[in-house]
Amino acid sequence: STTPELILVRTEGRVGIITLNRPKQLNALNDQLMNELGAALKAFDADDGIGCIILTGSEKAFAAGADIGAMATYTFADVYKGDYITRNWETIRSIRKPIIAAVSGFALGGGCELAMMCDFIIAADNAKFGQPEIKLGIIPGAGGTQRLPRAVGKSKAMDLALTGRMMDATEAERAGLVSRVVPLDKLMDEALGAALTIAGFSQVAVMAAKEAVNKAFEGTLADGVMFERRLFHALFATADQKEGMAAFLEKRAPNFTHQ
Numbered sequence: 001s002t003t004p005e006l007i008l009v010r011t012e013g014r015v016g017i018i019t020l021n022r023p024k025q026l027n028a029l030n031d032q033l034m035n036e037l038g039a040a041l042k043a044f045d046a047d048d049g050i051g052c053i054i055l056t057g058s059e060k061a062f063a064a065g066a067d068i069g070a071m072a073t074y075t076f077a078d079v080y081k082g083d084y085i086t087r088n089w090e091t092i093r094s095i096r097k098p099i100i101a102a103v104s105g106f107a108l109g110g111g112c113e114l115a116m117m118c119d120f121i122i123a124a125d126n127a128k129f130g131q132p133e134i135k136l137g138i139i140p141g142a143g144g145t146q147r148l149p150r151a152v153g154k155s156k157a158m159d160l161a162l163t164g165r166m167m168d169a170t171e172a173e174r175a176g177l178v179s180r181v182v183p184l185d186k187l188m189d190e191a192l193g194a195a196l197t198i199a200g201f202s203q204v205a206v207m208a209a210k211e212a213v214n215k216a217f218e219g220t221l222a223d224g225v226m227f228e229r230r231l232f233h234a235l236f237a238t239a240d241q242k243e244g245m246a247a248f249l250e251k252r253a254p255n256f257t258h259q
C-alpha cells in the first residue's frame with residue numbers, strides 16, 4: 001500500500017490514531033482523502049494490536065464537508081452513475097472496532113456526517129457542528145438527514161438542515177450529539193484516555209457492545225440513507241446546485257432561481 005498524503009496515522013499503545021491532514025482546505029473530504037481514511041481504518045480493524053481507533057482533524061477543522069471544488073460541476077448523470085462523492089464512505093460503517101471522533105473546530109456537512117458515523121464524539125469547546133448543504137442548493141448526502149434526527153431529535157435536526165446554521169459544542173452536548181465537551185488543549189488527552197480504556201477491555205466484548213448498540217440505533221437507517229442518496233444525487237440536476245457551489249468558490253452570495 002502507498003503512503004497516505006492527506007491523513008496522518010500513528011499508534012499509542014493499543015490505540016490507532018488517524019488525523020485528517022488537509023489543513024489549507026479545512027480537511028474538505030475528497031475521494032483521495034476518503035480512500036486513504038478507509039484504508040487506514042481497515043488496516044487498524046485487521047490489526048490484533050489495536051483495540052480502539054480515534055479519528056481527529058486540526059484545531060480549526062475536523063472537516064468542513066465534502067470538497068465543493070471537486071463536485072461543483074457534476075451533473076446528475078455523473079453522480080448517479082458513479083455513486084459519486086459518497087461512494088467510498090460506507091467503509092466507515094463496516095469497521096467493527098470502536099471509532100471515537102475527537103472534534104475541534106468545524107464539523108460541517110460531510111464533516112458532521114463523518115463524525116456521526118463514528119461511534120461517539122468527544123468535542124473540544126471550540127467545535128461547531130452543522131449541515132449547511134442547503135446553502136449550496138443541495139441536502140446532506142452522507143447520512144446527515146438520517147443520523148442527525150436520531151442523535152438530536154427532529155426539531156433541532158430540521159432547524160439545522162433547513163437553516164444551515166451552526167451549533168456550538170455546548171448546544172451539541174445538550175442535544176446529545178456529543179458525549180463530552182472538554183477544553184481544546186485537553187481534547188486528545190480525553191479521547192486517548194477513553195480509547196485506552198476501551199482498548200484495555202475484551203476485544204470481543206467491545207465489538208459485541210458496538211454491534212448491539214448500533215442495532216438499537218440503526219433500525220431502518222439503510223433505507224433512509226439510500227433514499228437520501230437518490231435525492232442528493234438528483235439535486236445535481238438543478239441549476240441552484242451549480243449556482244450555489246459556483247458562488248461559494250467565487251466568494252459571493254448565491255442567486256438561486258429555484259430551478
Ligand code: CAA
Binds near residue numbers: 106144
Ligand atoms: N470544500 C472545498 N473547499 C473548502 C470547503 C469545502 N467544503 N470548506 C472550506 N474550503 C476552503 C475554502 O474554499 C478556502 O480555500 P481558499 O483558501 O483556497 O480560498 C479554505 O478552505 C479556507 O476556508 P475559508 O476561507 O472559507 O475559512 P473561514 O474560516 O472564513 O470559513 C467555513 C470557514 C465557515 C467552514 C467555510 O469555509 C465554509 O462555509 N465552508 C463550506 C462548508 C460547507 O458548505 N460544507 C458542506 C459541503 S457539501 C457536503 O458536505 C455534501 C455532503 O453531505 C456529502
